[in-house]
Amino acid sequence: MNPSSSTTADGVLPAHDAHDAHGADHAHPSYLVDGTTIKSWLLTVDHKRIALMYLVWILLFFLVGGIFAMAIRLEMLTPGPTIMDAMTYNRTFTLHGMIMIFLFMIPAIPAVFGNFVLPLMLGAKDVAFPRLNLASLYIYLAGAFLALWGMLNGGLDTGWTFYTPYSTHTTTTVAPVLFGAFIIGFSSIATGLNFIVTIHTMRAPGITWFKLPLFVWALYATSCIQVLATPVIGLLMVIVTGEQLFHFGLFDPARGGDPVLFQHLFWFYSHPAVYIMVLPSFGVMSEVVATYSRKNLFGYRAIAYSSLGIAFVGFFVWGHHMFVSGQSTFDAGVFGVITMLVGVFTAIKVFNWVGTVYKGAVDFKTPFAYFCGFLFFTVFGGMTGIAVATTSLDVHWHDTYFVVAHFHFIMVGATVMAFLASIHYWFPKMFGRVYHEGWGLVAAVFIVLGFNATFIPQFLLGNYGMPRRYFEYPERYQALNVASTAGASLLAFGFVIISVYLTYALVYGRPSGKNPWRSKGYEWISDSPPPTHNFVGPQPTFSEEPHLYVDPKKAEVPNAV
């Protein structure tokens, strides 16, 4: 029986870590250098290489989406036209929405870090369907380029929600962009399906369901949503594309159709999609808080069950986006109550994370700095979500900047913070190098302060009554908009710093060794960067649960709750 794997991951770094990370073991070269031809990268089925290719594209789309965000903020500086005309602005906020949601937020953490770390965490060689994994990358790129082609040839101005009857009657080019997004939906389904089957069938011996790392639980819940929700919006996109061409008027009031029915079907996907974006970040943060406070997770099962709870109940709450859209009061009540339940699951997670730090040993590194920002933003963003779900307040806040601030608090506050945390946390695992810790903390301060300065004023704008998607606004809103634009430039500057020191570390960073954070997570058992088939020799058995930092001499371990 080979030595129980947990001891090797223990503090005592085995000798072979002293080598330079790359030439660690010539018989099993790291996946980065195992085949350097272009074809070996483009046609690889290695989940780690596919993850890196996803990372490249996702960062590129994040940059494009971010540029659109800055353009919007600059336009908002003055009540009248500032740097663009009305139609360009309408296109800009639509593209910002479309690119950020479909091309960055939804695939970001699952496709990059899910792909890279999931097999490592399960002790498996690869995901269940490696070829499907590569196909999902190319489907994603095909859809992205079709959508971008549509955006460049006229672009649509319907907002990312493309409500009918406007989306079926606008003269801007809606069809290619929506059909591109429809294709991207398949990549999302393929990734979700792949992960579910991997988690069900590829767990190494010794890993039972309740010894799975919490990032795997979060990915499982996310994949279930991806598989079950995406087809509905795929159908909607095909119908709207069809209506652009044939005008058959399924949701057209003149033909007796009902635009509110379109909203029902749209939000049936789009609310669970919000949980696709945020659940993986909850998973990453569970790993980060356990590693950097060197403590087992407080209420492991509570967090695991709440991930599944969010995924399941998240399907029954879509109506809270339609309180003032003509939907009946009865439906508003039903959707409002169920939304309160979903809020509770997030509250459980937050309390258990704070509980994890209790009696821990906190090492304040950059990922942990992002965890602090994440914690505050999730509490604040989540509570404002509950506030908006109390129906009566939503009558005032719906479609104003309050809602914009709320979902940015969750999307940027939770998911982008988690995305940055996971880049820093798994940077050594992916590239075998370490980034500069000082610059990391500096950038984190910029990001957290810049984020607050951008979106707190937008909450106040919402209270003050400024509607969203407004190219020109009454003068009284200008002061807050200027503050928000200032905050946005601070945030952008933070991202610039990150990109500088991370690219520097990529090339000149000092080798990180196998386990720089001394973490007991399963993914740190294999080498960093790991060889092509993740494990050298026979498959390791995982006798202990993840993140077990108990002193072996002291009291024996009660069973996990």
Added chain:
Amino acid sequence: MSVANESSQEAHNMQEHHSSVRYWVVWGVLLALTGLTVWTGSIHIPQFGLALALLIASAKGGLVLLFFMHLVDHKGANRLVMAVSVLFVLMMLIMPMADLATRYRPANPAGSHLSDLPDLEFIEGKKSTHNRAGGGAHGSGQAAPGGQQAPSPSHP
């Protein structure tokens, strides 16, 4: 339940080999049910016609799922997948219909029996160009002009 025994149990189920009679029986039942639903459908039972048709369709669907697609042999996760997706379909159906049922009447699709039309008369361009056989009472007594019943004046 570790994954090993789930798949070996499933493989074991799939291995025991029934004769092909089972499929022919299921086929026969399906045809009988089709005949039944066509017959009951064509006599248009007022209230329960839809419920009966759905019942028969679900029965046929269940048969196809269990025997033709071997869901009866497959274990755990596969059944969960089917159950959850059917539950979501039902939820997706119930809430919008409840919405239309309990909505402020004139906010329902105009011309449908869920909304009384008179106050929609003002919508310029949204003329109700055809008489409302069963629709809501038509406020202004005057039949909507245009369409096939406009009196075609003899040429002056």
Added chain:
Amino acid sequence: MSNLADKILFLPERASTFAERVDNLHYFVVGVTMVSSIAVGLAAVFMFFRYRRRTPNQATEYVVPNLPTEFLFVSVPLVFFLLWFAIGFRDFIFFTTPPKDTYDVYVMGKQWMWKFAYPEGPNGVNVLHVPANRPVRLLITSRDVLHSFYVPAFRIKMDALPGRYTQAWFEATKPGTYQVLCTEYCGLSHSKMLAEVVVLSPEDFEEWLKDQQRGRLAGRQDALADTSLVPPVARMAEQGQKLAGTQGCFKCHTMDGAQHIGPTFLGMYDRMEKLETGQTVRVDEAYITQSMMDPGAHIVSGYKNVMPTFQGKLQGPETAAIVEFIKSLRTANVREGASQGPAYEPIQ
């Protein structure tokens, strides 16, 4: 205290009974949110320092939550959330069920303007006069795409659906003018679709109504602006048909689609016609009115230029009535109209 909170939260002034209820819940929710997020933040920051790492491989205890703490984690947020929901939904029902004796006003959102029509009173574009301290019910609809009628000062908002009515009501408490904004994206000038609610004291409102009535008899300036909202359209179409008869339109134009000297009226409205000059034009009100006044300008290909001009023979409302009559002649069930595409000038 509350206006200090309004200053901090940038809340607009409260000018309706519903606004009071919304803001009370608002203070309660924002208060608890602030307290709890600061509490969680402080607890976290305290623990970061209290339990900072002292040795690189410091082992930690295996802490497992007992049931009461887990129950506390669940029940405390749940109680607060359900309490908020109870208050919020009670106010929402208050908002969505107007009292019986409301003063009704029809609101129509049309691409980038708001039109108001009082059942018996005058029309108004972008200005809505309402009496204070009396419930006013708005029956909101739209002529083309989705809009949303939002008055921040009253804290009310309701979408405008084309082809049907949604309702919203308020009871203004203070006379004054309050801004109306459109909050559902509706195209190019979505952000310029602003209007005003002018709240008058009851006496002023009666007085205003009276002079509007007096004003109605001498041809109101907005008579031509939009014939759609004054008398029900049906009666206008009837007048249009009588006028077309007397003016002799039927000598050349048929009503049932048959070929004749001039193009048939059936289904003419909103059709794309090919002109002799080769371009196509959409047959809308402007084109029909212009063809009556200056027939030779845009002749549909295949027809001769024999139509006499009606310049001077037909007054404004009469041409509008004939246009209305032509618009009502539509092939059965091929319903053009309500949500025809917004007339965009080409943007590129």
Added chain:
Amino acid sequence: MQSSAHTAGATPGVPRLAAHFASLEVQNHAARLGMWLFLSTEILLFAGLFVCYGVYRYAYPEAFAEASRHLDLSLGTVNTVVLITSSLTAALAVHYAKEGKNSLVAIMFGLTIAMAGAFLVIKGFEYSHKFEEGALPGPYYTMEAVQLPGVPLYFTIYFLATGLHAFHVIIGMSVLVWLMFKAMREKNFGPNNYTAVELGSMYWHLVDLVWIFLFPLLYLI
């Protein structure tokens, strides 16, 4: 437990064990689970159209009933029988694959494909009849016989649902054609190598399952 031995030269009737799976049984279980997940996405895809059908039928009951009387019930019934029989032959194909009778598998799939073709031909007749009659979606609806509000909606849903279903029939046919040639050429299906046949027939059964629900809802109101 972990047998990562590469069975490169697969003995006849035993499929190539992908390197990263623990055993053949796990690989088959993974394939089936993946297929069931894919089928659930298909169910939810059609669910969107069933929701539109349900809501609009609830709004326009008499229009839907009137319009559905204009469909050709006999053609619909024949189509249903054809699809159910093709489902039978697909199931028998799996049965024979388990017994290793590759030629019978090919014949069964051939029959299934033929019946699928028949289904599409009958559908073609129905569509052409509707085009003549003018019973088309949205603005193209010019059938004089039925003049109720909501009738164009019925035909919009009819064409969307049956069109999407026909598209899936075509995908199913191409999958079965590939399987038929695989059976004929490689003759490799056996008691422990029939997963591909099983997945192909599962997809076909789903296509049949959707029609089982579409038929009564569209034709038998």
